[in-house]
Amino acid sequence: MGRRILLTGLDTFWGGRVAAALERDLEIEMLLGMGTGTPSVALERTEYVRADSSYSLLARIVKATQVDTIVHTFLVVDSSAMSGRALHETNVIGTMNLLAAAGAAGSSVRQVIVKSSSLVYGSHPADPVWFTEDTPRSLPPRFRLERSLAEVESYVRDFADENPGVTVTVLRFANVLGPNINTPISRNLARGVMPCIAGFDPLMQFVAEEDVVRCLQTMVLQSIAGTYNVSGDGRIPISEVAKIAGAWRLPISPVFTRQAVAPLIRLGLLDLPVELEHLLRYGRGIDTTRLKAAGFEFSTSSAGAIERYAEVMRLRRAIGDHTPGYKYEADVEAFFKHSPAIVRQTEAAR
Amino acid sequence: MLHFPGLEPQPANPLADPARRSDVDEWGRSESARRLARRLGGFYYRRWFRVEWEGLENIPTSGGALLVGNHAGAIPSDAPMIMHGVEEELGRPVYGLADNFFRTVPLVGTEWSRMGGVAAHPDNAHRILHDHQQLALVFPEGIKGPSKLASERYQLRRFGRGGFVETAMRAGVPVIPIAVVGAEESMPILYRLPGIAKVLRLPYLPLTANHLVFGPVLGTVLYLPAKFRFRVLPPVQFDVAPRLPKYPRGRVMDEAEAIRQQLQEALYDMLAHRRSVWFG
Numbered sequence: 001m002g003r004r005i006l007l008t009g010l011d012t013f014w015g016g017r018v019a020a021a022l023e024r025d026l027e028i029e030m031l032l033g034m035g036t037g038t039p040s041v042a043l044e045r046t047e048y049v050r051a052d053s054s055y056s057l058l059a060r061i062v063k064a065t066q067v068d069t070i071v072h073t074f075l076v077v078d079s080s081a082m083s084g085r086a087l088h089e090t091n092v093i094g095t096m097n098l099l100a101a102a103g104a105a106g107s108s109v110r111q112v113i114v115k116s117s118s119l120v121y122g123s124h125p126a127d128p129v130w131f132t133e134d135t136p137r138s139l140p141p142r143f144r145l146e147r148s149l150a151e152v153e154s155y156v157r158d159f160a161d162e163n164p165g166v167t168v169t170v171l172r173f174a175n176v177l178g179p180n181i182n183t184p185i186s187r188n189l190a191r192g193v194m195p196c197i198a199g200f201d202p203l204m205q206f207v208a209e210e211d212v213v214r215c216l217q218t219m220v221l222q223s224i225a226g227t228y229n230v231s232g233d234g235r236i237p238i239s240e241v242a243k244i245a246g247a248w249r250l251p252i253s254p255v256f257t258r259q260a261v262a263p264l265i266r267l268g269l270l271d272l273p274v275e276l277e278h279l280l281r282y283g284r285g286i287d288t289t290r291l292k293a294a295g296f297e298f299s300t301s302s303a304g305a306i307e308r309y310a311e312v313m314r315l316r317r318a319i320g321d322h323t324p325g326y327k328y329e330a331d332v333e334a335f336f337k338h339s340p341a342i343v344r345q346t347e348a349a350r
Numbered sequence: 351m352l353h354f355p356g357l358e359p360q361p362a363n364p365l366a367d368p369a370r371r372s373d374v375d376e377w378g379r380s381e382s383a384r385r386l387a388r389r390l391g392g393f394y395y396r397r398w399f400r401v402e403w404e405g406l407e408n409i410p411t412s413g414g415a416l417l418v419g420n421h422a423g424a425i426p427s428d429a430p431m432i433m434h435g436v437e438e439e440l441g442r443p444v445y446g447l448a449d450n451f452f453r454t455v456p457l458v459g460t461e462w463s464r465m466g467g468v469a470a471h472p473d474n475a476h477r478i479l480h481d482h483q484q485l486a487l488v489f490p491e492g493i494k495g496p497s498k499l500a501s502e503r504y505q506l507r508r509f510g511r512g513g514f515v516e517t518a519m520r521a522g523v524p525v526i527p528i529a530v531v532g533a534e535e536s537m538p539i540l541y542r543l544p545g546i547a548k549v550l551r552l553p554y555l556p557l558t559a560n561h562l563v564f565g566p567v568l569g570t571v572l573y574l575p576a577k578f579r580f581r582v583l584p585p586v587q588f589d590v591a592p593r594l595p596k597y598p599r600g601r602v603m604d605e606a607e608a609i610r611q612q613l614q615e616a617l618y619d620m621l622a623h624r625r626s627v628w629f630g
Binding site (some may be wrong): 202 | 367370372376460473474
């Protein structure tokens with residue numbers, strides 16, 4: 001029997017991309033995606049269930065579908081994306097329900113993969129230059145987003161302790177850049193602006209979105225356990241990030257920073273969630289030695305990820321955004337996936 | 351907190367990546383900023399402080415070592431002079447480990463990092479000494495050294511909790527004590543203003559002799575031309591296995607105290623032989 005995989009956040013960028021990448025693998029017998037909205041990527045054979053963000057339905061679904069792998073991509077890592085309460089529901093309660101379903105008596109789940117963020121390390125002057133997977137934070141998390149991610153990871157650790165038979169993988173990603181992902185940094189760069197705190201030029205890391213998708217895919221297919229930092233090589237000062245991306249540096253006052261940017265954020269001219277503000281002050285470095293030792297190879301460095309994104313932005317400025325939009329139609333999807341009228345390529349290939 | 355990856359001879363060269371647009375390496379150090387520092391430092395090193403070394407052969411020309419000195423002067427001039435001197439005389443870079451307070455100061459923190467300064471975190475020191483096999487410089491007195499008054503000059507403060515010894519033991523490198531004479535007189539503190547320092551969130555706010563001589567602005571940036579002498583003491587090797595998660599606290603404290611004693615005696619000896627503060 002092939003693998004049976006459940007993906008959360010199918011309607012988000014990550015879920016959709018990972019599902020599309022996994023679909024191609026015939027080893028995988030069944031792919032089931034969950035999400036709160038509609039999928040944004042055209043998918044061949046991935047089943048889709050709409051659920052609320054806290055996944056209260058999960059235990060039933062896991063039992064009924066007998067999935068062996070859960071890929072949890074639906075963790076929010078941008079505090080400007082939703083309110084504090086919604087963030088808590090999605091990250092903390094969502095993960096709790098997910099792990100409860102995966103750890104229920106008689107569960108068929110053998111692997112759980114969680115897409116976390118390097119935000120769990122925080123950003124503080126007392127930080128080391130490099131964080132390894134085992135380096136503790138310098139101070140306990142202060143912001144809602146960091147707190148919620150720290151709670152998520154502690155649930156995942158508890159789950160791993162209680163279920164020694166399950167392969168548990170946690171991936172902590174650095175700032176992701178790419179043509180499709182939408183983050184505070186990518187939105188700023190698309191406006192041609194790179195905010196920075198006057199007098200500070202800390203080092204940042206980036207990872208290209210295709211590397212993120214490939215990394216998640218590798219972890220699923222090879223069932224690698226453990227916690228891993230994921231980032232392209234090199235650490236780039238913000239001034240150079242702006243240079244590579246062809247953006248203007250927007251210096252912000254180092255004192256009363258929040259008050260200084262509030263009107264710009266309100267007017268929609270700038271994205272600067274509080275966790276990014278601290279990153280712009282002190283930077284962060286995550287050590288990817290462990291991931292590379294596990295055999296993963298990055299397609300590009302930190303600087304390369306910025307450059308690729310810069311190319312996409314230049315193209316968009318020249319020709320406009322012409323990527324054909326995909327619209328999810330439940331009837332059409334059901335027809336293509338389940339109607340006997342469709343000749344199924346994958347089965348024929350087997 | 352501990353991490354033991356494979357050996358890398360030195361940090362990756364940033365210019366090897368075609369997408370890069372600057373020469374800032376993974377530690378924040380930039381060769382072009384170093385060139386600027388060398389030009390400025392060269393003037394101070396040769397003409398202003400007229401630095402003279404003793405026992406320079408005690409600093410190895412390859413392999414990691416932790417340089418340890420006495421710290422002095424309101425804005426310490428000893429760190430850049432040792433860094434410049436070793437680079438000039440031996441052609442080896444020195445990573446200066448400084449209190450992470452620096453990182454919170456706009457401009458100063460960034461420039462310090464570009465010129466080869468690193469926040470004094472045990473993990474950072476371990477990577478520099480063990481993984482990269484480079485030289486690191488640390489002042490175990492910490493902020494207590496430069497904040498002392500001129501009347502307490504050359505009286506070594508407590509050597510922290512001996513963290514530098516543990517770091518050297520773990521990295522398997524020797525500690526090389528360097529006694530510095532001259533830095534105390536380059537910017538002596540006459541008076542401290544603790545109240546204002548607290549409001550400004552500074553570790554200390556000094557009123558220096560330089561302020562009296564050069565005025566409030568120039569006095570903050572200009573050093574008095576004291577004669578500098580560095581005496582490098584023989585390397586202290588620790589007979590322990592490297593890379594252990596923990597070392598006996600008592601042993602660490604004893605070693606730290608022994609190094610402090612050695613430095614203190616070297617300082618007294620050098621001062622006894624010094625005829626003039628300005629001409630050595």
